[in-house]
Amino acid sequence: MATERLAIIATKGTLDMAYPPLILASTAASLGIETAVFFTFYGLNIIHKKRMHELKIAPIGNPAMPMAFPPSMQNAVTNAISSVFPGPPQIMGVIPGMTDLMSFMMKKTIKEHGVADIPELLEACKEAEVKLIPCQMTMELFGYKYEDLIDGLEPPAGAATFINYVIEADKPMIIFV
Amino acid sequence: MATITPDKTLDASGLNCPLPVLKTKKAIEGLQSGQVLEVITTDPGAKADIPAFCNRTGHQLLETVEEGGKIIFYLKKK
Numbered sequence: 015m016a017t018e019r020l021a022i023i024a025t026k027g028t029l030d031m032a033y034p035p036l037i038l039a040s041t042a043a044s045l046g047i048e049t050a051v052f053f054t055f056y057g058l059n060i061i062h063k064k065r066m067h068e069l070k071i072a073p074i075g076n077p078a079m080p081m082a083f084p085p086s087m088q089n090a091v092t093n094a095i096s097s098v099f100p101g102p103p104q105i106m107g108v109i110p111g112m113t114d115l116m117s118f119m120m121k122k123t124i125k126e127h128g129v130a131d132i133p134e135l136l137e138a139c140k141e142a143e144v145k146l147i148p149c150q151m152t153m154e155l156f157g158y159k160y161e162d163l164i165d166g167l168e169p170p171a172g173a174a175t176f177i178n179y180v181i182e183a184d185k186p187m188i189i190f191v
Numbered sequence: 192m193a194t195i196t197p198d199k200t201l202d203a204s205g206l207n208c209p210l211p212v213l214k215t216k217k218a219i220e221g222l223q224s225g226q227v228l229e230v231i232t233t234d235p236g237a238k239a240d241i242p243a244f245c246n247r248t249g250h251q252l253l254e255t256v257e258e259g260g261k262i263i264f265y266l267k268k269k
Contacts, residue, residue, distance in 0.1 A: 037208065037209045040209055040213055041209040041212055041213070044209075044212055044213050044216040044244070045244060045247040045248060046247065046248060127207060128205040128206045128207045128210075128234075129207045129208075130206075130207075130209075130210055138209075138210075138213050141217075142213070142216070
């Protein structure tokens with residue numbers, strides 16, 4: 015059978031941007047497609063032992079963020095707030111602690127909706143034999159050591175290795191996140 | 192009501208994309224060819240995703256039953 019390869023490039027290190035590459039990768043691998051994720055720039059935080067637990071979502075600069083409360087926090091007051099504000103007012107984003115609060119609320123919402131968390135999705139990727147490749151250059155740039163990153167990764171690699179991995183497949187596909 | 196007797200049941204109720212598909216993949220691996228896996232899910236997205244999984248992997252989707260907010264799939268391992 016012709017080889018089919020899906021290569022995903024994860025460049026962002028916010029909570030919301032950690033999901034798409036991991037969901038696509040674990041699913042593609044489950045469908046029998048050879049899959050790799052190349053973590054570069056802030057995307058490295060997704061596979062950083064410590065930082066993967068501290069991924070955040072910022073209200074500032076994100077006008078699309080809805081004013082959504084976790085199901086357990088929905089009551090007359092929060093429903094009234096949600097109906098008045100389409101999202102957190104941008105100015106609130108500069109208040110110290112607001113990013114942490116929003117991240118906490120988002121994580122709570124994710125949990126209550128039965129959506130997997132990031133460590134769980136990484137485990138699913140590893141189980142499905144997704145190749146998780148850290149970018150050598152960015153690791154040096156940020157001062158991340160290989161042992162700072164989670165176990166079960168491929169050796170750090172550069173652009174040429176990654177492009178070669180993709181292009182040697184009969185049916186290659188790249189997704190940039 | 193379904194008349195199929197499954198060899199194994201996977202309860203993926205309350206789980207959302209992509210977990211029902213990932214768990215289905217894992218569960219069906221443990222079966223013999225021709226055996227039937229029952230997958231119970233509450234994720235509306237699974238309605239399209241489980242058939243897509245079957246289409247791609249070659250397992251046969253025997254039947255889909257919707258009852259009381261649950262979507263139940265019967266998959267025959269290829």
